[in-house]
Amino acid sequence: MFKQVVALALMAFPQALAHGGVLSIAIGNTWYNGWAPYDSPTGQTTIIRPWSSYNPIQDATDPTLSCNDDGTSGALQLTAPITAGEKITAYWNQVWPHPYGPMLVYMAQCPGTTCTGVNSDTLSWFKIDESGLINGTIYDGFWGDGLMIADNSSWTTTIPSTIPNGPYLIRFETIALHSLPAQLYPECAQLMVTGGGSLAPTTAELVKFPGAYSNTDPGLTVDIYSNAAQTETTYPIPGPPLYGSNGVTSTPASPSGPSSTSSVPTTSISSSAPSSTPTGPVVPEYGQCGGIGFTGSTTCASPFKCNVVNAYYSQCY
Ligand SMILES: *[C@@H]1O[C@H](CO)[C@@H](O)[C@H](O)[C@H]1NC(C)=O
Ligand SMILES: *[C@@H]1O[C@H](CO)[C@@H](O)[C@H](O)[C@H]1NC(C)=O
């Protein structure tokens, strides 16, 4: 009997567990309350796609990996309007407990005029934002997840100004590496993008969920407590190359320069401190080009300029 009471109390207060998800979203001054996974789905109206558990997904082939549920949406599903180039912020339950691992944001365009009723498992996703190991080593460094926690357990990203108009899902994901298998926490929201451009993602940039990750990805299997981790300063972020990167995977720069011989822009994850005359790789549109602790290239690909977003993040656009 007592055990039952305890179990009920845990169900009523799932935030007592060290897990969670995206509870709300803000676009400009508009606040959108999220889906409540522990309430009855009946009658819930929100831009966030239904999701069902605070528990992490720990298998890259899990069928719920797209939006942390079976991929469907109900008839009451809402869609938020957003202008290409506008910022959107996702808020996790506070204080998010997992500071070691990357932050990732994906989008997927829906066929037709709305995403409502479209199964998220059928869509092709492209990555618009990522933040991996920001400084230090895999063992004791500062990660995108730490930045999310420092920023009020929230993550702000910019809808690329170049994506075509239309209905999209946006997928915010935080990955925690403090234990293995890695813990994946994705949630999705429905958007209607206007004011966009005409740069469709390339085939190399598009992935399915599940499909984008594998259980052998170095970025999902790294043991942050290993001896090797204590000296390793680069971390391969899982998933496809960033949208707009011309299909080139983010390449960590080495002290002697970019390891890629390609002439197309690459994103620096970690490198030696920028000199006054940077000769490293140029950062593509929407890539990071500055911020506290950032040591990568500060040179944006032409014609983009490096703009301060906040103290921790400057971006090329
Ligand atoms: C921090 O996030 C919460 C939602 O989790 C929000 O209500 C609050 O306004 C945020 N605080 C600031 C300073 O942005
Ligand atoms: C790493 O980056 C964080 C946030 O940008 C900063 O607070 C911290 O001092 C940096 N640590 C080192 C060793 O550079």
Ligand SMILES: [Cu+2]
């Ligand atoms: Cu957790």
